[in-house]
Amino acid sequence: MVTILNQSKKETFGTTQRKDLWWLEPLVYAIGLGLFLLYATWAAFQGKNYEFGPYLSPFYSPLLIFDWWHFSPAFLILWIPAGFRATCYYYRKAYYRSYFMDPPACAVSEGCSGEKYTGETTFPFIFQNIHRYFLLGATVLLFFLWSDVIKAFNFNGQFGVGVGTVVLFANTFLLTMYSLSCHSFRHLIGGCMDSFKCGYQFKIYEKISCANEHHMFWAWTSLFMVGFADFYIRMCSMGVWTDIRLL
Numbered sequence: 001m002v003t004i005l006n007q008s009k010k011e012t013f014g015t016t017q018r019k020d021l022w023w024l025e026p027l028v029y030a031i032g033l034g035l036f037l038l039y040a041t042w043a044a045f046q047g048k049n050y051e052f053g054p055y056l057s058p059f060y061s062p063l064l065i066f067d068w069w070h071f072s073p074a075f076l077i078l079w080i081p082a083g084f085r086a087t088c089y090y091y092r093k094a095y096y097r098s099y100f101m102d103p104p105a106c107a108v109s110e111g112c113s114g115e116k117y118t119g120e121t122t123f124p125f126i127f128q129n130i131h132r133y134f135l136l137g138a139t140v141l142l143f144f145l146w147s148d149v150i151k152a153f154n155f156n157g158q159f160g161v162g163v164g165t166v167v168l169f170a171n172t173f174l175l176t177m178y179s180l181s182c183h184s185f186r187h188l189i190g191g192c193m194d195s196f197k198c199g200y201q202f203k204i205y206e207k208i209s210c211a212n213e214h215h216m217f218w219a220w221t222s223l224f225m226v227g228f229a230d231f232y233i234r235m236c237s238m239g240v241w242t243d244i245r246l247l
């Protein structure tokens with residue numbers, strides 16, 4: 001009887017029985033993602049101040065300079081991590097809630113019956129399935145980023161460690177963890193199998209599953225750090241900040 005009554009009542013946007021601050025999480029995500037998008041777009045358009053000493057901004061790595069390309073070199077690279085993040089299973093949940101309000105949160109109505117809901121099986125959301133291919137692209141970029149970390153220890157032929165070295169190392173570590181904890185990567189390692197051929201393979205799958213449980217953590221920390229790494233190098237390059245040598 002209760003079910004029949006609830007179904008007959010027309011739900012409006014935000015209808016819920018939740019008493020907690022359910023709107024806080026989507027609001028924080030909307031602000032966080034929005035700020036990052038604004039900064040990353042601005043930094044990509046600059047096309048300068050992306051290098052300082054042995055450091056290279058991750059937004060510009062690998063640095064591709066061609067005579068025929070008259071725009072910022074960042075645009076030749078950024079479509080890969082941007083596509084990887086935009087199609088990420090976790091970010092999909094975050095921005096569907098924060099920007100599309102569809103639904104705004106668990107057990108909170110988006111104000112329609114959902115009769116036309118087709119999930120991600122039709123255009124344009126079916127293209128979210130391209131995520132597994134962006135994973136491959138992002139993995140290739142990680143090799144360049146780790147090579148940038150190695151170069152960040154080389155100060156005019158001398159071994160050294162600056163704050164920038166630590167920033168680049170932290171950034172690449174977090175990006176690596178973000179990729180290793182990816183749902184598509186977990187599927188690739190063992191999620192697609194019914195049984196494992198050896199215990200060693202199962203152990204790797206267990207470790208990946210463990211990282212996968214914290215995918216949201218790696219997603220946000222790596223997002224913040226990649227933005228900060230670009231900002232740090234930009235500030236040093238513009239002479240606003242001084243890179244302190246630790247070793």
Ligand code: FES
Pocket residue numbers: 084088089090091131178179181182183184185215
């Ligand atoms: S699911 Fe988030 S990076 Fe793949």
